[in-house]
Amino acid sequence: MENIRFDLMTALPEIFILSMAMVILIADLFLKNNNRIAIYALAQITLLGAAYITFSTHAPSVTYAFTGTFVDDAMSDVLKLMIYLGTSLILLYSRQYLQQRDMFRGEFYALVLFSVVGMMIMVSGQNMLTLYIGLELLSLSLYALVALDRDNAKATEAAMKYFVLGALASGMLLYGMSMVYGMTGSLNITDINMSLMSEPKIHTVLVLGLVFIVAGLAFKLGAVPFQMWMPDVYEGSPTAVTLLISSVPKLAAFAFIIRMLVQALPSLAADWQQMLMIMAVLSIVIGNITAIAQTNLKRMLAYSTISHVGFILYGLMSASMNGFVYALFYVVSYVLMTLAGFGIILLLSRKGFEADQLNDLKGLNQRSPWHAFLMLIVMFSMAGVPPTLGFYAKFSVLQAALEAGYLWLVVFAVLMAVIGAFYYLRVIKLMYFDEPTDHSPITAPLDMRIVLGVNALALLVLGMMPQGLMELCIYAITRSLS
Amino acid sequence: MVDYFSLDYFLKHILSFAIWVPVLSGVFLLFTADENKPDNTRWLALIGGLVSFLVTIPLYTHFNFMDGGFQFQEGFSWIPSFNINYHLGVDGIAIPLILLTSFTTVIVIIAAWEVIQKRVAQYMACFLIMSGLMIGVFSALDAILYYVFWEAMLIPMFLVIGIWGGPNRVYATIKFFLYTLLGSLLMLVAFIYLHMQTASFEVIDFHRVTLPLNVQILIFLAFFTAFAVKIPMWPVHTWLPDAHVEAPTGGSVVLAAIALKLGGYSFLRFAMPIAPDAAHHLSGYMIALSLIAIVYIALVALVQKDMKKLIAYSSISHMGFVTLGFFIFNNLGLEGAIVQMVSHGFISAAMFLCVGVLYERVHSRQIESYGGVANTMPTFAAFAVLFAMANSGLPGTSGFVGEFMVILGAIEANFWYAFLASFTLIFGAAYTLWMVKRVFYGEIANSHVAALKDINQRELLILSTLAVMVLALGIYPQPLTDMTNATVTQLLSQLAQSKLPTGFTSGL
Numbered sequence: 001m002e003n004i005r006f007d008l009m010t011a012l013p014e015i016f017i018l019s020m021a022m023v024i025l026i027a028d029l030f031l032k033n034n035n036r037i038a039i040y041a042l043a044q045i046t047l048l049g050a051a052y053i054t055f056s057t058h059a060p061s062v063t064y065a066f067t068g069t070f071v072d073d074a075m076s077d078v079l080k081l082m083i084y085l086g087t088s089l090i091l092l093y094s095r096q097y098l099q100q101r102d103m104f105r106g107e108f109y110a111l112v113l114f115s116v117v118g119m120m121i122m123v124s125g126q127n128m129l130t131l132y133i134g135l136e137l138l139s140l141s142l143y144a145l146v147a148l149d150r151d152n153a154k155a156t157e158a159a160m161k162y163f164v165l166g167a168l169a170s171g172m173l174l175y176g177m178s179m180v181y182g183m184t185g186s187l188n189i190t191d192i193n194m195s196l197m198s199e200p201k202i203h204t205v206l207v208l209g210l211v212f213i214v215a216g217l218a219f220k221l222g223a224v225p226f227q228m229w230m231p232d233v234y235e236g237s238p239t240a241v242t243l244l245i246s247s248v249p250k251l252a253a254f255a256f257i258i259r260m261l262v263q264a265l266p267s268l269a270a271d272w273q274q275m276l277m278i279m280a281v282l283s284i285v286i287g288n289i290t291a292i293a294q295t296n297l298k299r300m301l302a303y304s305t306i307s308h309v310g311f312i313l314y315g316l317m318s319a320s321m322n323g324f325v326y327a328l329f330y331v332v333s334y335v336l337m338t339l340a341g342f343g344i345i346l347l348l349s350r351k352g353f354e355a356d357q358l359n360d361l362k363g364l365n366q367r368s369p370w371h372a373f374l375m376l377i378v379m380f381s382m383a384g385v386p387p388t389l390g391f392y393a394k395f396s397v398l399q400a401a402l403e404a405g406y407l408w409l410v411v412f413a414v415l416m417a418v419i420g421a422f423y424y425l426r427v428i429k430l431m432y433f434d435e436p437t438d439h440s441p442i443t444a445p446l447d448m449r450i451v452l453g454v455n456a457l458a459l460l461v462l463g464m465m466p467q468g469l470m471e472l473c474i475y476a477i478t479r480s481l482s
Numbered sequence: 483m484v485d486y487f488s489l490d491y492f493l494k495h496i497l498s499f500a501i502w503v504p505v506l507s508g509v510f511l512l513f514t515a516d517e518n519k520p521d522n523t524r525w526l527a528l529i530g531g532l533v534s535f536l537v538t539i540p541l542y543t544h545f546n547f548m549d550g551g552f553q554f555q556e557g558f559s560w561i562p563s564f565n566i567n568y569h570l571g572v573d574g575i576a577i578p579l580i581l582l583t584s585f586t587t588v589i590v591i592i593a594a595w596e597v598i599q600k601r602v603a604q605y606m607a608c609f610l611i612m613s614g615l616m617i618g619v620f621s622a623l624d625a626i627l628y629y630v631f632w633e634a635m636l637i638p639m640f641l642v643i644g645i646w647g648g649p650n651r652v653y654a655t656i657k658f659f660l661y662t663l664l665g666s667l668l669m670l671v672a673f674i675y676l677h678m679q680t681a682s683f684e685v686i687d688f689h690r691v692t693l694p695l696n697v698q699i700l701i702f703l704a705f706f707t708a709f710a711v712k713i714p715m716w717p718v719h720t721w722l723p724d725a726h727v728e729a730p731t732g733g734s735v736v737l738a739a740i741a742l743k744l745g746g747y748s749f750l751r752f753a754m755p756i757a758p759d760a761a762h763h764l765s766g767y768m769i770a771l772s773l774i775a776i777v778y779i780a781l782v783a784l785v786q787k788d789m790k791k792l793i794a795y796s797s798i799s800h801m802g803f804v805t806l807g808f809f810i811f812n813n814l815g816l817e818g819a820i821v822q823m824v825s826h827g828f829i830s831a832a833m834f835l836c837v838g839v840l841y842e843r844v845h846s847r848q849i850e851s852y853g854g855v856a857n858t859m860p861t862f863a864a865f866a867v868l869f870a871m872a873n874s875g876l877p878g879t880s881g882f883v884g885e886f887m888v889i890l891g892a893i894e895a896n897f898w899y900a901f902l903a904s905f906t907l908i909f910g911a912a913y914t915l916w917m918v919k920r921v922f923y924g925e926i927a928n929s930h931v932a933a934l935k936d937i938n939q940r941e942l943l944i945l946s947t948l949a950v951m952v953l954a955l956g957i958y959p960q961p962l963t964d965m966t967n968a969t970v971t972q973l974l975s976q977l978a979q980s981k982l983p984t985g986f987t988s989g990l
Binding site for chain 2: 079130175205216269365378380385386387392395396398399402403407410411414418421422425428429432433465467470471474
């Protein structure tokens with residue numbers, strides 16, 4: 001009895017959010033359209049409450065629950081807090097957008113919260129099946145969210161593509177897991193590691209399994225050559241959902257990779273390092289070069305994401321403590337940048353107008369110098385120009401890769417970063433050097449403007465003082481991986 | 483208890499003041515400016531610029547002329563996880579350039595007074611912020627801090643050319659940004675590599691570390707791509723004429739007067755002391771590139787039809803003297819190169835301002851649109867001819883001192899270097915004076931020229947200030963050479979010491 005109580009307490013944040021998602025689904029039935037704002041408030045309160053629970057029960061030690069299938073360590077807590085924060089910003093940025101498009105419904109909030117639970121399980125999973133269940137919960141919620149705007153043909157097509165390819169990736173992942181299970185006789189992360197350390201196994205079978213696992217993970221992360229779904233899904237989804245897909249799930253995917261590759265399969269490091277290396281280089285090339293040809297801002301950001309994933313993989317492939325810390329730092333920076341970037345698109349869109357073409361940014365400096373300035377920070381941060389956070393993100397992963405001996409890959413990456421700078425500069429060119437074609441005032445609500453301002457300025461402030469964030473990442477990784 | 487208002491506190495943190503006063507006044511301007519009252523903005527910017535200039539004066543008055551090391555040092559640990567420190571300090575090479583920077587910013591603000599009518603606050607703020615960032619580049623003693631300033635200054639310059647520039651500004655500014663970014667990122671890789679060797683980003687530690695020759699050569703080449711683009715050296719100079727032609731007058735002035743010096747200064751601060759053996763090893767190539775810039779680019783300048791382009795090519799040619807002075811490794815050459823940097827700062831600023839004066843009235847930079855300007859603008863013509871003479875290296879102007887010293891230094895090294903370099907005295911005079919002849923002398927060419935009004939009080943003020951500086955430095959360069967002397971001697975002895983690991987014979 002005491003054991004169950006302990007298990008439940010460890011998973012309290014997950015249980016809380018899940019219950020609240022149910023409450024929201026039921027409450028939605030009893031609410032009239034003009035009272036829907038209560039649902040929004042309830043969702044925000046849920047995230048706040050979960051943050052409180054996670055924060056107050058936080059301990060730097062590692063705690064296992066549910067017979068070792070679930071873990072609560074520093075990394076999981078830090079990542080969960082980031083996920084709450086990111087999701088809360090997503091809900092805030094997308095409120096008006098949803099209201100104007102008749103998507104401001106309980107389902108949206110319930111599905112977002114389900115996806116949050118999925119991410120949390122991915123972050124805390126200590127067993128291959130737990131991890132897989134978390135991933136599926138996240139993915140299924142996202143498929144439904146993409147198709148939320150039922151009458152939109154483009155969104156439906158995107159959802160179908162996403163679902164078919166996502167199911168394929170899940171299948172591959174599961175197949176790879178089954179091979180590892182076959183060789184080690186365990187699903188548990190710690191046991192797999194122990195088993196691989198203690199006695200020799202048939203290397204070929206393990207590597208075959210590893211290939212499938214890495215492929216499945218790469219699909220979820222969006223690394224080349226498993227990136228095909230991203231531009232279409234980004235473009236087709238309602239921007240509010242694109243914002244969700246492109247941001248916080250990367251935190252969960254990062255945790256998934258750490259659990260699978262670093263905690264379960266460190267003895268295969270030499271093999272997965274090579275795989276990650278190939279994907280990292282290809283992602284940076286394809287992401288940066290293809291982005292130049294885009295005219296749709298959401299598609300451009302999709303390719304930009306692919307190149308960022310390449311840089312994250314640069315950190316991971318170094319397979320050193322520093323490399324993991326810096327990769328986490330990059331992921332967090334990336335999430336902050338993406339939230340602000342899509343936040344600006346949501347800010348500029350209004351009823352019947354999506355603001356998702358590059359040309360929609362034309363002359364923004366004349367329409368609203370402040371928001372143009374915020375977008376300027378976001379773009380320079382994505383390009384990795386100091387004094388923004390994006391610079392330290394790139395700087396740190398390149399440092400890790402150089403320390404691991406990948407000198408020429410680092411030189412290659414910086415050359416690609418120059419190509420990447422071009423399309424970010426083009427956005428700034430449109431905002432600052434061109435005349436506006438659209439003079440309508442910006443109608444976003446005040447709370448969104450303030451928070452978006454803080455979000456974008458944080459990129460600048462953290463770019464000047466990255467120490468705090470860096471220490472948080474060091475804390476999360478070293479406490480969990482030693 | 484620290485007394486924040488004492489002179490002592492100020493002197494201890496003078497470099498921070500020199501960096502952050504202009505940056506913060508620029509930011510302040512952005513937030514307080516009222517688009518409907520541009521005059522208030524202009525005055526505020528001028529006050530900000532003047533205060534920033536005054537703050538840098540004590541660097542000269544409180545400088546210890548005997549000490550060749552770093553002075554006015556200050557710092558604290560900035561990002562401990564990366565071993566990055568906020569460490570500032572200057573030597574005799576950096577201070578003249580810092581003073582040049584804060585001085586030029588004031589000139590640029592005054593020069594923009596009536597010319598810039600749209601988005602005045604953003605324009606002024608860009609220049610103030612850029613000024614602070616460039617002073618940061620000159621005073622950073624931590625490689626990453628230096629890099630942050632170096633890159634950050636691209637952002638305001640990118641906007642200045644892109645927003646207030648000419649018709650082809652987008653092409654020019656993106657080219658400028660990408661060229662510079664490419665070089666700097668390779669430099670960043672070199673910094674990270676050096677950090678692996680020293681576990682520190684301190685410039686002083688970088689100076690001490692021993693490196694085998696092949697590593698030194700790679701590091702030198704990484705720095706070379708960053709600095710050669712900035713200076714710019716032939717053949718990576720092509721961004722400069724484009725950027726100059728499209729930039730507004732203020733942008734051209736800052737580019738020519740200061741931004742180019744960032745590259746020259748960085749050679750002395752990073753590339754040469756960190757990889758001295760590579761610098762010696764490759765000095766033949768560097769001298770060859772410098773001589774090509776001096777002779778070939780001067781010939782290119784000769785055929786230009788656009789005045790700004792002509793001055794841009796003339797800048798590249800003059801900066802060739804700077805790199806030539808660096809790589810002949812003697813006292814005279816190095817000091818001459820530094821004098822040449824400062825002098826070129828004044829002369830090129832003045833030349834671009836002169837073109838700006840004409841452009842504002844006629845809206846053409848083509849030489850053929852003018853003729854006989856001296857008849858309608860006698861005062862202006864007098865100034866323009868003075869600066870043209872200085873540009874072609876007339877004795878008595880600052881242009882002569884630096885070039886003469888470098889040529890003398892080059893004779894010490896190799897007669898033929900000096901022989902080729904002295905061609906500039908012919909070609910420089912040819913392209914400058916020919917331009918002056920076509921623009922200022924002869925009959926009044928057309929109705930635009932006939933309608934020209936002579937310069938007003940404001941233009942008189944900035945041109946006469948610059949004229950005084952050009953003449954003062956030409957007649958009495960002693961204060962400048964005194965300042966650089968100790969540092970140059972120390973730098974040369976540092977460069978003469980091999981940094982190869984002991985027992986190491988051949989690198990490649």
